[in-house]
Amino acid sequence: MKVTEDINQIRQIRWTDPMASWGFVPTMGYLHEGHLSLVRRAKAENERTAVSIYVNPTQFAPHEDLSSYPRDLARDLALLEVEGVNLVFTPSDAVMYPPGFQTMVTVAELSRPLEGSSRPTHFQGVATIVAKLFHIIQPTRAYFGQKDAQQAVVLRQMVRDLNFNVEMVICPIVREADGLALSSRNKYLTPEQRQAATVLSRALNRAKNAYANGERDGRILRRIMRETITAEPLARLDYVSAADPATLQELKEVKEGVLLSTAVFFGKTRLIDNILIV
Ligand code: AMP
Numbered sequence: 001m002k003v004t005e006d007i008n009q010i011r012q013i014r015w016t017d018p019m020a021s022w023g024f025v026p027t028m029g030y031l032h033e034g035h036l037s038l039v040r041r042a043k044a045e046n047e048r049t050a051v052s053i054y055v056n057p058t059q060f061a062p063h064e065d066l067s068s069y070p071r072d073l074a075r076d077l078a079l080l081e082v083e084g085v086n087l088v089f090t091p092s093d094a095v096m097y098p099p100g101f102q103t104m105v106t107v108a109e110l111s112r113p114l115e116g117s118s119r120p121t122h123f124q125g126v127a128t129i130v131a132k133l134f135h136i137i138q139p140t141r142a143y144f145g146q147k148d149a150q151q152a153v154v155l156r157q158m159v160r161d162l163n164f165n166v167e168m169v170i171c172p173i174v175r176e177a178d179g180l181a182l183s184s185r186n187k188y189l190t191p192e193q194r195q196a197a198t199v200l201s202r203a204l205n206r207a208k209n210a211y212a213n214g215e216r217d218g219r220i221l222r223r224i225m226r227e228t229i230t231a232e233p234l235a236r237l238d239y240v241s242a243a244d245p246a247t248l249q250e251l252k253e254v255k256e257g258v259l260l261s262t263a264v265f266f267g268k269t270r271l272i273d274n275i276l277i278v
Contacts (some may be wrong), residue, residue: 001081003088007136010050010089014138020047024139024166029053030070031079032186034174037125039083040144049138050087051080057093057256058104059125065268070187086177096132098206105131107154107161109116113248114261115150115272118238122195123154130155134164141167145174145180149259149274173273175201181273194268196234200264200273203228207242207260208275218251218258225262238263245276 002013005086015021023042027035042049053076060066080088104124111123144152152170159168174182179201180194189197203225210224215254225240243250246261254277261274 001077001085001088001122002235003077003090005089005091005095006061007091007095010087010136013087014050017048021140022048022050022137024047024137024140024142025049025051026133026144027051028055028069028184029076030072030077032174032184033184034145034147034182037085037174037183038080038145038171039080039085041169042143043084045169048086048098049084050089050139051085052091052137053087054089054091054096054129054133054135056125056129057098058097058128059122061121062118064119065188067184068188070184080193089133104128105158105162107157110150110154110248111131113150113250114239114241115263117264118270123151126151127154129159131162131164134187139166141169143156143169145172145173146276147173147183147273147276149245149261149276150248153246179205181271183271185269185271188269189266192200193234193269196232197264197266197271199229199232199235200262200271203240204260204264204275205274206258207218208277211258211260211277216254218254221254221258221260222250225260229262229264234266236265240266245278 023046025038025042055069057129105127106124107127156168178198206228207221207224221242222240229235229237240262243259245257256276259276263272
C-alpha cells in the first residue's frame with residue numbers, strides 16, 4: 001500500500017497500468033465501518049483501489065468543527081492496509097490549497113436546500129475538493145455513502161455538468177445495532193447523547209412506516225419526524241424534510257419517491273440521517 005501526499009507520485013502510480021480500473025473512496029479519515037463498506041465495494045468492483053484522507057477546510061464554516069474534527073491517521077492506514085487498498089492520498093492543506101488558490105466549483109440549485117440552508121458554503125467546498133480529487137486520481141468509479149444523501153445528488157450533478165469521466169456509485173448507510181448511522185462525529189457524543197441519538201433513525205422509521213401504511217402527505221410525514229425528535233429532551237432539531245429525491249424540493253404530496261431526512265443537534269454535535277424511499 002503506497003501512502004503519499006505527493007500529486008505527481010499519485011499520478012505515476014495511477015498510470016503504471018493504464019488499462020487497470022481504479023475505484024476511489026474520498027474520506028475525511030477517522031474511518032469506521034461505513035467508510036470500510038465503500039472500500040470493500042470499490043475493491044470488489046475494480047482492479048485497484050485508492051482512498052483519500054483529507055479534512056477539507058473549505059467545506060467547514062468558520063464556527064464549525066474543523067479544528068476539533070477527529071483524526072487518527074496511523075489507525076486509518078492500518079485499517080486500509082488490512083482491506084488491501086493500493087494507494088492512499090493524504091495531502092496537506094499546502095498541497096490542496098496552495099497560496100493564490102482561487103477557483104471554486106458551485107452546483108447552484110441543489111446546494112441550497114436542506115444541508116445548504118444550514119451550511120450555505122458547505123457544498124461549494126465539497127464540490128471543489130471532489131473535483132480536484134477526481135482530476136488527481138482519475139478514477140474509473142468513485143464510491144460515496146447514501147449517509148450524505150444531498151452530497152451524492154450534488155456530486156452526480158457536478159459529474160454530469162462538468163463531464164467527469166467517472167462512474168458514481170452510492171452505497172447504503174451502515175448503522176449501529178440500535179439504528180444510529182455510523183459517523184466520525186458520533187465520537188463527540190456523551191453517553192447520554194449517544195443514547196438519545198437513536199431519535200434520528202426512530203423518527204425516520206416512523207415516517208417510513210406511515211408511508212408504508214399509505215400516508216402520502218409530505219406535511220404529515222414531516223410532522224411525524226418533527227414530533228418524534230422534539231420529544232427527545234437532549235435533541236435540538238435543525239430540520240426535517242420529505243423531499244423529491246432528484247430536485248430536493250419539499251413535497252406536498254409524495255407521488256414517486258421521497259427522501260426523508262433530518263439534522264439534529266446534541267449539544268454542539270450536529271448529526272444527519274436519511275431514508276430514501278423509491
Ligand atoms: P466522511 O469521511 O464523513 O467525509 O465520509 C466519507 C464517505 O463515507 C462519504 O461518501 C460518506 O457518505 C460515507 N459514509 C459516512 N458514514 C457512512 C455510513 N454510516 N454508511 C455509509 N457510508 C458512510
